[in-house]
Amino acid sequence: MKKITLVYFSPTKTTETVLRAITQGLAQNLDISASAIAAVNFTRPEIRDTVIAPFDDNDIVLLGAPVYAGRLPADAADFFKKLTASNTPAVLTVVYGNREYDDALLELKDIASVCGFIPVSGAAFIGEHAFASADIPVAMNRPDENDLRMAADFGNNTGDLLKEINELKKISALKVPGNFPYKDGMGKGAPDFIEVTDACTNCGTCATVCPSSAIDAENGFATITARCILCCACIKACPEQARLMKDGPIKDTARRLNQTCSPPKPPQVFFTTAS
Ligand SMILES: Cc1cc2nc3c(=O)[nH]c(=O)nc-3n(C[C@H](O)[C@H](O)[C@H](O)COP(=O)(O)O)c2cc1C
CATH class of the missing domain: 3.40.50.360 (Flavodoxin domain)
Structure with missing residues (x-):
């Protein structure tokens, strides 16, 4: 079987x-x-x-x-x-x-x-x-x-x-x-690219979904950048949309991909x- x-x-x-x-x-x-x-x-x-x-x-x-x-x-x-x-x-x-x-x-x-x-x-x-x-x-x-x-x-x-x-x-x-x-993969750590807004209710969902223990529950659920792998699971899972991508290199990459990779x-x- x-x-x-x-x-x-x-x-x-x-x-x-x-x-x-x-x-x-x-x-x-x-x-x-x-x-x-x-x-x-x-x-x-x-x-x-x-x-x-x-x-x-x-x-x-x-x-x-x-x-x-x-x-x-x-x-x-x-x-x-x-x-x-x-x-x-x-x-x-x-x-x-x-x-x-x-x-x-x-x-x-x-x-x-x-x-x-x-x-x-x-x-x-x-x-x-x-x-x-x-x-x-x-x-x-x-x-x-x-x-x-x-x-x-x-x-x-x-x-x-x-x-x-x-x-x-x-x-x-x-x-x-x-x-x-193979081509070079990701380096370690991430830029400080996530803002936690006042909409955060401290529910902890972000910490639950993080694959790299990179959410600091003791510090307003801020991202510990040295551990972050940029997966964005915390942003997507937040029930209040309280985690936003800041302006900076990751958002710039998203904009570039939006321009260059749109044909499905x-x-x-x-x-x-x-x-
Ligand atoms: C750090 C990072 C790097 C990525 N690099 C690529 C890439 O090289 N090419 C690509 O087409 N998508 C890339 N993606 C997009 C992911 O492959 C895509 O979002 C995938 O659906 C995520 O899988 P998951 O939903 O199972 O986590 C990247 C995403 C992240 C977070």
Whole structure:
């Protein structure tokens, strides 16, 4: 009996949404029931201390993360590297904000292979850019209905492929775009780019969603810039819209992306060939 496990990092939840849609198509195709589907959402820092049991050939694992500066977020890459697998098919997904995914999917494939997974399919989907807002839209409301239909199709097609594969070890290596050496990713820390306004009710939602323990509850829920990874989860999750992006380099980047990355890009999918 096969099990599906989703393993993902997703501060603003677009990666999670895409992975759920892929899972739906895959599980339906392979007749896998909801009770045989598990998720390791390692967005919260404390989850990253958990030791994940090794995966084997009864598992199908979906690995997913957003694209940060054309790479995987460092916290996501570090966690993926700790996984171990043996003869386990992996479905790889990166979600990006309609600029480019550069080397992120290749990086995910390389990490998965070193862990012992056998990548059978890969995809790059589009998610609303974390830096976007109603005033400065970039890929707003993606993944949309069409993206999610394509995600379910990708899962369904991966199911067909898995049924065709006789021996996982003999399949041709999955090919995905990207270059090695990878481009430089994000540096550590962030500029002071978030203002907490008087609308803040001290509810603490921002601290709950922060993947890097970068919200100082003792200091008006200010952002601890040295820890911040710029994910903007705190801005998007605030029920009072009390966290605003200040003028400065991140808002300038959002404006530039709004100008240069507006034509919607389609998702891309890649498959290995069955042996
Ligand atoms: C620090 C940072 C860097 C990003 N870099 C890129 C990038 O290089 N290319 C791109 O298209 N989108 C980029 N994005 C946008 C995210 O990939 C996009 O918002 C994604 O949907 C976030 O995933 P999540 O909702 O699962 O957190 C970046 C976002 C952040 C926060």
